Amino acid sequence: SVESGRNVFEKLASSQKYEPIPVFLTGNPKDWEFYQIPINLLLKDNADDIRNKIENFRITGILDQIIQEGANITAKYTSPDYDFYPRKITLEKLAQKVDFAFLGLHGRPGEDGSLIRELQKLNLPYNGPDPDCMELTIDKYQTNQFLKQQGFLVADHSFISQEQFKKENTSVVQKIENQIGYPLVAKPSDDGCSSAVKKIDNSKQLAEYMEVIFRSFPQLPDLSQYVLSMSATEEFPPKDYFMVEQLVEKGNAERFLEITGGLLTHYDDQNNLHYEIFEPSEALAEQGILSLEEKFLAGEGQNITPARFADDHETNKLISDKVKQVLKDIAIATGISGYSRIDAFVRVYDNHEVDVVVIEINTLPGLTPATAIFHQAALNNYRPVDFLNKIITFGSQKK
Numbered sequence: 001s002v003e004s005g006r007n008v009f010e011k012l013a014s015s016q017k018y019e020p021i022p023v024f025l026t027g028n029p030k031d032w033e034f035y036q037i038p039i040n041l042l043l044k045d046n047a048d049d050i051r052n053k054i055e056n057f058r059i060t061g062i063l064d065q066i067i068q069e070g071a072n073i074t075a076k077y078t079s080p081d082y083d084f085y086p087r088k089i090t091l092e093k094l095a096q097k098v099d100f101a102f103l104g105l106h107g108r109p110g111e112d113g114s115l116i117r118e119l120q121k122l123n124l125p126y127n128g129p130d131p132d133c134m135e136l137t138i139d140k141y142q143t144n145q146f147l148k149q150q151g152f153l154v155a156d157h158s159f160i161s162q163e164q165f166k167k168e169n170t171s172v173v174q175k176i177e178n179q180i181g182y183p184l185v186a187k188p189s190d191d192g193c194s195s196a197v198k199k200i201d202n203s204k205q206l207a208e209y210m211e212v213i214f215r216s217f218p219q220l221p222d223l224s225q226y227v228l229s230m231s232a233t234e235e236f237p238p239k240d241y242f243m244v245e246q247l248v249e250k251g252n253a254e255r256f257l258e259i260t261g262g263l264l265t266h267y268d269d270q271n272n273l274h275y276e277i278f279e280p281s282e283a284l285a286e287q288g289i290l291s292l293e294e295k296f297l298a299g300e301g302q303n304i305t306p307a308r309f310a311d312d313h314e315t316n317k318l319i320s321d322k323v324k325q326v327l328k329d330i331a332i333a334t335g336i337s338g339y340s341r342i343d344a345f346v347r348v349y350d351n352h353e354v355d356v357v358v359i360e361i362n363t364l365p366g367l368t369p370a371t372a373i374f375h376q377a378a379l380n381n382y383r384p385v386d387f388l389n390k391i392i393t394f395g396s397q398k399k
Contacts, residue, residue: 003368005104095122112138137361155245170188195235237396253347262373278376279326282307305375326356
């Protein structure tokens, strides 16, 4: 979220059109706190650093004197609202201060619709789809269920709660083995990224995954890190439930690749909604499952845009168009609007038929400098600031 928010701020601040102000969201699920923060805090490494600086913020007398003496310079080169101090601000005050709320949030409360419902009450335009769409897509299990009912391809999947684990314990492992089999993928059902997503090859790993995901303490046991082949810095937040999916594999397809496809929506002169589906990117993962770093950090991941569905241009376009049509159909079925990203596996067969197996839908996808959606937008002649401008324009027009 910080990487995305910082990048969006920098792009908009460098334009002639916008005067963005950075706002940091902290607190807890029941009590959100918003702070307008100065640039030096926005440039901190991560959210924890920003939060700590806000909580312990101090400006010494000499720095305060420098700020006062440099007021004329500050006024010339910054916006009138610039502040050297982090200031707590309510959503109501923010709505009076700005014309648009650009959300650079991932996961809750940004991608579950709860924050957007509050913005709607204040008539403050925002990026992203309607809350009902976000409530569905934040839950990967419910999204899979919905897409399956609508006729789209998803991996066989199952849902496991902490309550079920406590009651049934080892029998849960047996049920999953019978229903899904190995190898499988275990992952949180309500998260919007790759944290705690693991490929599971046997019952020992599955049992260990459940112990770790349902743990009541923040630290990761050394044994768990070893059994699940985790790095020392890997994020693995405790959850009350998670899901498992059958590992999607190549089968008898000629080609098999993981793709990520971005999109934009627009209104025409008659206020009809139109979908602009970008050329998908091919995602290359070192360990079979994309990590957070590979998804969002420069130099970590490898994405090829456009995806290599075939060797020759004509066939590649034919297959790409088929994949893009499926992505469009998914967007329409789930109520996506604004901008979004759909991740999927694609099997390409000898007769040029394709299977598009949905992995997940991101309604507020990452906007870090390294994210593939900027590469996709560039193929449609959007500079990064143009792409962001389209998002803001649509959100401002949205009824």
